[in-house]
Amino acid sequence: MSTAALAVEGVSVAFGGVKALSEVSFEVPAGQRWGVIGPNGAGKTTLFDVISGLRRPTAGRVLVGGRDVTGVPAVRRARGGLRRTFQRTQVFGRLTVRDNVLAALEWEGGGGGLPADLVAWPSRRRLESRRRERAEEVLTRCGLADLRDSYAASLPVGQRRLVELARAIVASPSLLLLDEPTSGLDADQTARLGEIVRGLGTTVLLVEHDVGFVMDTCDHLVVLDLGKVIAAGPPSVVRHDPVVRAAYLG
Template identity: 45%
Template sequence: MDHPSPGLAEAVSLPEQRQGHGLGPAETQDEAVLATEGLTWRIGEVAIVDGVSLRLRAGEFLGVIGPNGAGKTSLFNLISGLRAVTAGRVLLHGADITALPPHRRARRGLGRTFQSSSVFGGLSVRENVRLAVQAQRGGSMALWRRASAYREVAERADECLATVGLAGRGEVLAGTLAHGEKRKLEIALLLAGEPSVLLLDEPMAGVSAEDVPELVEVIRGLTAHSDRSVLMVEHHMDVILGLADRLAVMHHGALLACDTPDAVMADATVQEAYLGEGL
């Protein structure tokens, strides 16, 4: 379920924090690593997602914002394959994946986190990530596998943990982690699948205020490699403004605007959608 977003009037006054990639809003479809074309999901006569067309480019951080009930998480469900589309297409690296189930989309490089934390609490932090690495690489840890396979999986797991700042927490039971650390572990699990496109659905949900800055830096680092792109839903406006190269604004299931953060914040139509005509 989508969460209410703070008013744009508050967000506009925030200091400039972005460290973007200098990407303009008018790149071509050929340069998109992820694209939706007229993506629509209807329940009866009601359009939950209504003809949304988006382009995510290599190395780009695209934020998705909108009022409560705007259809942000529903859009993610369509992109990741958890919901069947009523109309439209989803393209990943130019290939049509609209009919593929979630696991086959993941195999092609599409990874996703969810609003609710989901880790194996009875396993250690490292064991959680090792299982994810093993799943991505296929096969089992049977006795007849070469010895180096164990080492490769362990090394990759440790790399993922180091990336999210959990290098020293590998032996801790995942169920005992603070909520902010569980969010980091979920990102490590995502990275274990070696995705090129990451869908982050409100990663700050439930995270304490003191843990937010550290988690923001982890997420900021996800696009440090030019072959990795991020599409993120977030209702904390200060967070999304500090991370996004562009913002996509949803309202009543439709795409209201998609542009640089400064342009979106100055858009009278977007302000009205959040705050009403009295702004």
């Protein structure tokens, strides 16, 4: 059996008396796109916080590529190839769109660091030009090429969300978590986002309230309600599940 890109095993999180997650388990095979849906307060963001390392679960484990990362800090998970976007966009407002994307690539390291910058080693210059090419490629893919020199703070929320997505994908993550990626996007931007996400080929887990987008974009859905998994399966099955209809889809 191949190793799952992501395994969530019996994860529980309690906030005082509130059980935000209760023994949540699922495995996402490599290369698949999975969606997490459920009503407000179901535990979706808490689940993302646990997977990305921002919150330690009260019980259970998280494995990425077969490796137990439950005790690994968020920054090391990110360096290991796990990238995430947030419900409230997180971009550098005072940097241009291109510099936002380039900054996300600096994580990759290499090329000799500061000393190499100071003496402009050829290896550093080559690395720099590869980074710029890669950033340009992703800006084009995200429909941001014409905005490359705009400051991120000057953009409307939909475009800021695309900048955040560009930052998340530029270093070719092995696991991408998207938290409400269509929020604030217009219909054209949502369609573009769907194309980008479907074309990535990487493992994606996304939380989303736009049910049409989720159904079109995901191979498989996990439905949470009050911190528990109440259903899981392909979108075509989940959408007809009477329990899901009662709890969420209506």
